[in-house]
Amino acid sequence: xxxxxxxxxxxxxxxxxxxxxxAGYVVDRAFDGEEGHFLGDTEPYDAVVLDIGLxxxxxxxxxxxxxxxxxxxxxxxxxxxxxxxxxxxxxDAGADDYVTKPFHIEEVLARVRALIRRAxxxxxxxxxxxxxxxDTKSSKADVNGVPLKLTSHEFxxxxxxxxxxxxxxxxxxxxxxxxxxxxxxxxxxxEVFVGRLRKKMGVDLIETxxxxxxxxxxxxx
Numbered sequence: 001x002x003x004x005x006x007x008x009x010x011x012x013x014x015x016x017x018x019x020x021x022x023a024g025y026v027v028d029r030a031f032d033g034e035e036g037h038f039l040g041d042t043e044p045y046d047a048v049v050l051d052i053g054l055x056x057x058x059x060x061x062x063x064x065x066x067x068x069x070x071x072x073x074x075x076x077x078x079x080x081x082x083x084x085x086x087x088x089x090x091x092d093a094g095a096d097d098y099v100t101k102p103f104h105i106e107e108v109l110a111r112v113r114a115l116i117r118r119a120x121x122x123x124x125x126x127x128x129x130x131x132x133x134x135d136t137k138s139s140k141a142d143v144n145g146v147p148l149k150l151t152s153h154e155f156x157x158x159x160x161x162x163x164x165x166x167x168x169x170x171x172x173x174x175x176x177x178x179x180x181x182x183x184x185x186x187x188x189x190x191e192v193f194v195g196r197l198r199k200k201m202g203v204d205l206i207e208t209x210x211x212x213x214x215x216x217x218x219x220x221x
Contacts, residue, residue, distance in 0.1 A: 004027075004050075005029050006035075016108060024152060032056040044173070047074045059077060078098070097115060116163065129165055129218055130218040148200055149200070157193045
């Protein structure tokens with residue numbers, strides 16, 4: 001899962017980004033509204049953490065422009081304002097949820113997890129595909145109760161496929177959502193990671209759709 005954090009307070013930006021990285025996400029960072037708008041408009045994010053009080057372009061304007069341009073990624077707004085009207089303005093602009101500063105990082109992580117789950121049509125923090133279970137809260141996975149020892153890249157790949165279960169996901173889409181903007185992206189590495197996942201799981205759940213990509217399903221062919 002790839003997340004964009006737009007927050008002008010450098011310390012808070014770093015704290016939120018570090019917590020998301022520790023939770024297994026790939027994170028891009030922006031420190032003003034114009035940069036945040038550009039990244040959100042040109043890069044495919046699974047969710048955005050967006051501050052309202054940004055320099056150059058405020059968060060409400062950024063969000064309104066994204067929605068007007070058809071950008072549908074879930075957005076969690078951060079606000080230091082207690083007035084209910086500011087929260088209503090954020091929701092009306094297209095925000096999916098909000099957190100008021102000061103906040104606990106764990107609350108931000110929980111709300112981001114929930115936004116991504118809901119966007120993919122999942123209600124529970126546990127994603128299940130046959131004998132495979134993935135817990136988005138603990139960032140752990142197991143097959144028939146036996147824990148899988150996965151690298152960070154393997155876990156992110158598995159999580160993305162499970163969030164989009166029964167849908168064909170192209171190699172390009174996987175690369176765009178598994179690596180940050182500065183990473184030297186190579187779609188050939190996806191095939192390597194898929195091979196490793198299949199070997200570690202020991203069950204045939206990832207289907208190769210020739211010429212299109214991969215699909216997670218209970219009985220892959």
